[in-house]
Amino acid sequence: MSCKNSPGGDLETSADSSKASPTVKFSFSDLARLKLRFVGRNLSSRATFSIGAALVLLFFLGNCQRNAVADDAGTNIYSVKGVVKELASDGKSVVIRHEKIPGYMDAMVMPFEVKDTNILRGLQPGDAVSFQLAVTAKEGWIESLAKLNTTNSSNRSYTTNPPGVNITHALEPLAPGDPLPEYTLTNELGQAVSLAKLKGDVVAFTFFFTSCPFPDFCPKLTLQFGEAERALENMTTAPAHWHLYSISFDPKRDTPAHLADYGASVNYDKTHWSFLTGTAEQIGGLADQIGENYWTEDGSIGHNLRTVVVAPNGRIRNIIGGNKWTVDELVADIVAAEKPQ
DSSP states (O other), X not given: OEEEEOTTSEEEEEOOXXXXXOOEEEEHHXXXXXXXTTTTSOHHHHHHHHHHHHHHHHHHHHTTTOOEEXXXXXXXXXXXXXXXXEEOTTSSEEEEEEOOBTTTBOSEXXXXXXXXXXXXXXXXXTOEEEEEEEEOSSOEEEEEEEEOOOOOGGXXXXXXXXXXXXXXXXXXXXXXXXXXXOOEEEETTSOEEEGGGOTTSXXXXXXXXXXXXXXTSHHHHHHHHHHHXXXXXXXXXXXXXXXXXXXXXXXXXXOHHHHHHHHXXXXXXXXXXXXXXXXXXXXXXXXXXXXXXXXEETTEEEEOOEEEEEOTTSBEEEEEESSOOOHHHHHHHHHHHTSOO
């Protein structure tokens, strides 16, 4: 739960984004009006109410540590500070290394979209910024943004390639038509999964990590994989053998047991969808060849997005960048992958 003082003197509280509780408003004027209703009662009643009111106030004040405000439309607004790392060429998104958002997200390096491109006008990599992050159950965006006055020249040291990203391509980059190399990972049941032995199945896999809360990134990919799973299970034209894999690049936290709990939380069907972890070398090698870049910086994780479809012959059919693909497009790709090329 989070709360703040509103312009009218209210204490406004809202539940974390993972809970569907409505916003609660409780003002000091409300307390005064309630107390007036008890004026005609005896001293014991007034004393009882005063103690109760004090306890209510202490409860709300004690929870005023988080900075989210939920509006009536179910949108949480977070006040965030960070440093601009990169600006998209289309002017519609910006990569920001942001501070921890209490009650919502750890410090991370994330791309955020804007609905008003004028918000990003005049920004440069290295600018320190303060912004309002709007988040619903299915999307998030920067609502407003302001540059912060700072003389810290170290902010300007950032380049478009975040620290910790290895883009030397020591391993050969993969492209559609290439065979999927051998990597051995571990699924949520603790079983070894050899990618080279997946021949015969149409396979789709993507990368994620379970502690990423931002709806446009990992949660969106998980949601869409779940929808694709259900769509394929209900199709008469689906491939005879197919499987989806969500690969975590946070093996320290995303253990097989944790992934099993996560899979259960999204109602996955283990016969058609698995969650994978593994060693940093195995995950990093596959990610590097696919073009999935991820890195850690000051304890945060930043990453781009890649989703891959592999034909039954073990060759890559498609490498999909970003998060703009639809469930229908992925399902169509999986169905088409079964046909000989």
